[in-house]
Amino acid sequence: MKKRKTTETEVLVELNSEKTEISTGIPFFDHLLGTLAKFMDKNVVIRAKGDLEHHVIEDVAICLGETIAEIEKKGIRRFGFSIIPMDDAVAICGLDFSGRGYLVVEGDFGDGEMKSYDFLHFLDTFCRRGGINIYLRISGFNPHHKMEATMKAIGIALKGALEKVGDDYLSTKGVL
Numbered sequence: 575m576k577k578r579k580t581t582e583t584e585v586l587v588e589l590n591s592e593k594t595e596i597s598t599g600i601p602f603f604d605h606l607l608g609t610l611a612k613f614m615d616k617n618v619v620i621r622a623k624g625d626l627e628h629h630v631i632e633d634v635a636i637c638l639g640e641t642i643a644e645i646e647k648k649g650i651r652r653f654g655f656s657i658i659p660m661d662d663a664v665a666i667c668g669l670d671f672s673g674r675g676y677l678v679v680e681g682d683f684g685d686g687e688m689k690s691y692d693f694l695h696f697l698d699t700f701c702r703r704g705g706i707n708i709y710l711r712i713s714g715f716n717p718h719h720k721m722e723a724t725m726k727a728i729g730i731a732l733k734g735a736l737e738k739v740g741d742d743y744l745s746t747k748g749v750l
């Protein structure tokens with residue numbers, strides 16, 4: 575369980591909880607986080623409150639990323655892939671759960687319920703704190719669909735990457 579309390583926000587994240595419970599005070603952000611958890615196939619508790627939407631989004635990304643960074647990498651598939659359509663939108667995701675946090679996005683989300691710069695900031699912070707290298711390609715015209723398809727795509731790719739397929743680290747270095 576991760577807790578983070580600053581003068582701006584108070585955040586709690588618990589992975590592998592009994593059931594998924596998400597309340598950040600931002601309904602669309604709750605929807606996106608619930609989508610990620612569902613497609614990752616993990617139950618998660620996320621509670622957050624804060625002064626500004628931007629700070630809540632950023633600090634949830636920090637806590638969620640740090641929680642995922644702690645997952646044991648020994649024996650996992652390490653790489654994950656997905657191509658997720660949602661009506662007009664398509665999200666293509668390739669990720670490497672390697673400990674090296676880096677985000678590459680081709681395409682624009684557009685501003686919907688959430689501003690695209692806030693969504694990008696969530697993704698970038700999540701990648702860096704989570705030690706996840708994520709490549710995303712996004713197309714379509716509906717920002718809601720593009721962001722939701724992206725969360726599904728990351729969830730499905732992460733689920734694949736976290737699957738245990740061997741006994742050792744999948745790296746020529748011998749460790750991840």
Ligand SMILES: [Mn+2]
Nearest residue numbers: 605718719722
């Ligand atoms: Mn939706």
